[in-house]
Structure formats: C-alpha cells, structure tokens
Amino acid sequence: MTLEEIKAKLQEIIEKLSSAEDMTEEEIQELEDKANELEEEQKSLIARAEKRQATLDKVKRGFVGTTIEKVEDERKEKKKMNEEREILNNAEYRSAFLKRLQGKKLTESEERAMTSASESVGAVIPTVTQDLVMEKLEECAPLLNEIELMRVNGNVTFAVEADKTDANIHEEGATITEDGDVLIPVSLTTYEITKYITISKTVAKMSIDAFEKWLVNMLARRIARKITKLIINGTGSDQPTGIDKANTWNDENSITVAKASTLIEKNVTDLVALLPGAYDKNAKWLMSKKTLLSDFRPLQDKSKNNIFVKENGKYYVEGYEVMLDDDVKLHEAFLGDFKMYAGNLGEDVTVDTDKKLSSNSFEYLGCANFDGKPAIGEAFVKLIKASE
Numbered sequence: 001m002t003l004e005e006i007k008a009k010l011q012e013i014i015e016k017l018s019s020a021e022d023m024t025e026e027e028i029q030e031l032e033d034k035a036n037e038l039e040e041e042q043k044s045l046i047a048r049a050e051k052r053q054a055t056l057d058k059v060k061r062g063f064v065g066t067t068i069e070k071v072e073d074e075r076k077e078k079k080k081m082n083e084e085r086e087i088l089n090n091a092e093y094r095s096a097f098l099k100r101l102q103g104k105k106l107t108e109s110e111e112r113a114m115t116s117a118s119e120s121v122g123a124v125i126p127t128v129t130q131d132l133v134m135e136k137l138e139e140c141a142p143l144l145n146e147i148e149l150m151r152v153n154g155n156v157t158f159a160v161e162a163d164k165t166d167a168n169i170h171e172e173g174a175t176i177t178e179d180g181d182v183l184i185p186v187s188l189t190t191y192e193i194t195k196y197i198t199i200s201k202t203v204a205k206m207s208i209d210a211f212e213k214w215l216v217n218m219l220a221r222r223i224a225r226k227i228t229k230l231i232i233n234g235t236g237s238d239q240p241t242g243i244d245k246a247n248t249w250n251d252e253n254s255i256t257v258a259k260a261s262t263l264i265e266k267n268v269t270d271l272v273a274l275l276p277g278a279y280d281k282n283a284k285w286l287m288s289k290k291t292l293l294s295d296f297r298p299l300q301d302k303s304k305n306n307i308f309v310k311e312n313g314k315y316y317v318e319g320y321e322v323m324l325d326d327d328v329k330l331h332e333a334f335l336g337d338f339k340m341y342a343g344n345l346g347e348d349v350t351v352d353t354d355k356k357l358s359s360n361s362f363e364y365l366g367c368a369n370f371d372g373k374p375a376i377g378e379a380f381v382k383l384i385k386a387s388e
Helices: 003-019 025-060 068-089 091-102 106-114 127-140 201-205 208-233 265-274 289-299
Strands: 148-150 154-163 183-188 190-201 254-257 283-289 308-311 314-318 320-324 331-334 339-344 349-356 361-376 381-383
Touching: 003 025, 025 127, 068 127, 068 208, 068 289, 068 320, 091 106, 091 127, 091 208, 091 349, 091 361, 106 127, 190 201, 190 208, 190 265, 201 361, 208 339, 208 361, 265 289, 289 314, 289 320, 331 361
Parallel strands: 148 339, 254 381, 283 320
Antiparallel strands: 154 183, 190 361, 283 331, 308 314, 314 320, 331 381, 339 361, 349 361
C-alpha cells in the first residue's frame, strides 16, 4: 500500500467517526485498531523511503566509486554523439551540406536535416565526404602514414617507451629489480590548419558529386601540404614541432658536410652508425628527390658498394627505404624511426563559406586540427650541409 492510499483510508476513518453518531463501542474500537495499523504502516513506509534516500545520497557522493550524475552525464553525452553520428551519416545531410556550400536552395527534407543538426554538427563535413578528405590527406601527405598518428578530438597525452632493454633471466629467490625503461608522456594540443580558397559563382552549376570531388581535392591537398611542412620543419612555437627540432644537432646525432665539399660514402655510413640500434628496424630516410639523385646516387659504385638501390619503384640507401619530400632542405636528410614522431589529427574537418560580392564568387575556409612532435629525439639523426 502506498502513502497516498494510507492517507485516503485514514481520511475515510475520520469521516466515519465525524458523521456517525449512533456507532457502537465495538465499531469505534474496530476503526481505532484499523487507524493504528495504518499509522504503523505509514511509519514503516516513511522509514524505508528515508533509508532509500540516504543510500542514494551516499551513492551520489561517490560511496560506491562513481556518481549517478556522472553516469547520467556520460549517458547523455553518448546519446548526443550517437545522434550526431547518425546525422553526419544521413544522405540528406550530405546533400544539404554541399548544396548550402554551393549557394543552392535546399529542399524541405534537406532543411530538416540541417536544422536537426546541433551547433557542433552543422559546420562539420558529412561522414562520406570527411572519409574522402582523410583519404586524400593521407594520399597527399604520406608522412601521416609513417608517424604514430591518432585521430582524437581535443588535447591528448600518451606514453612512449624511451629505453628498450631485454628481459632478464631471474635467479630463483633473488630480488627482481626494475629495468631502466621509462615511459615518456607526450602531450599534444590542437592547432588549426586552415586553407582559404575562392571559386566563381559557377560552382552552383556543378553537380553535388562533382562539387564534392572538387572541394575534397582543393582542401585536402593544400591542408596536407601544410601538415607535411609542419611535421618536417615546425618550430614548436605556436605550431607543431617538426623533426628538424627533434634534437640539438651535434656530432653525436648528425654528420655535417662542409660547404665546399660533396657527400661521400663515409658520411653516409657514419650517419647510419649514429642511429641507435633500437630504432634501426623501422628506420627510413627522408630527403628531397633532388638530394637523393644529385648527392646519394653518384655514390653508387657496383664494383665497390651497393649503397644506392632502386627496386620495385622504391629507393633504398644503405638498405633503408627512402621517403621523398621537397620540404627537406636541399643536400640534407634525416634517418630515423618515424613512429617515434607523435601526431594527432582531429577527426572533425570543418568548412565555412560566404559569398564574396566584390568578385561575384564564393569563398571557402577549410580547417583541420593537428599537432605533432618528436616523442624521442634519439630516434632521429641528420645529415647537414654547412652554410659557411
């Protein structure tokens, strides 16, 4: 019986006692006993309710390790994320998003798709289009496939193993001591990588698929180029830190070729020797194509060495695969384990648009979030060409 039901029955007893003047003593006693039973049950219900509330309060204060509020917030956040994911996957959201960028009029169903999107979704590229952007980014910036790349929205910190030691043979009964391996925390923030482009009003005449292809190619190719430059040469000051800043370059981690001299085989072998063996397995070269062909290829002398090899469309120097990128300074090169470079590319790529009346054109601003830095400097060595 609930408290409301008990209250109702007690009210009935009160009304009977108030209105009946000819009740016998037995009838009055019966109503009194009934009232006492109801009051006892009422007290019991109130006590149980108070105990339940007290227990609930303890749980909310973290009595069992978490809070109801936190669980509820996580549930709501997960629901919101699922709803946003569904919107981004919706075909009508895709067509509405692209047509809006073209300045075309939306259908009623497309209008609904856009208005149902939350503020965080409305500027985000649809899932299908975003997948195309990411594919194009990785195609135009192959270094993204070589580094330790994450796709996490916002700031992120993860640990990288600094020293690599072998397991030990344990003598029974002996104390096990801790190895020298340490985990270095690598913290990445987010920097906006943007590209501004304009196109004439004729963009509105493109089909959705043709416009999507144009947009993906224009934005992804240019954003990829900028990210690559930052991975190689980023200063670390209000921007990602590039491989060139992995170390303070000296005779322990670099080989310098004099300004008036040319590269010789010993320079190459000496540089390879500087790279710690722990990073040898995954090591690759990074240099410009001109450096490879003008400095390294002339070293090949099949009667004496096999320093330069081209096989199945790939180049190798001293057995290490060569990656080519013209953002590496001419006559210089890096050798290292590029998995020891940590990067984070936020998943949400956004595009904003506006009409430019002065030129009767549309302007677009694409934005991706990226940060990166060398996790372990000793994983890289550098060939330097002296400037003086």
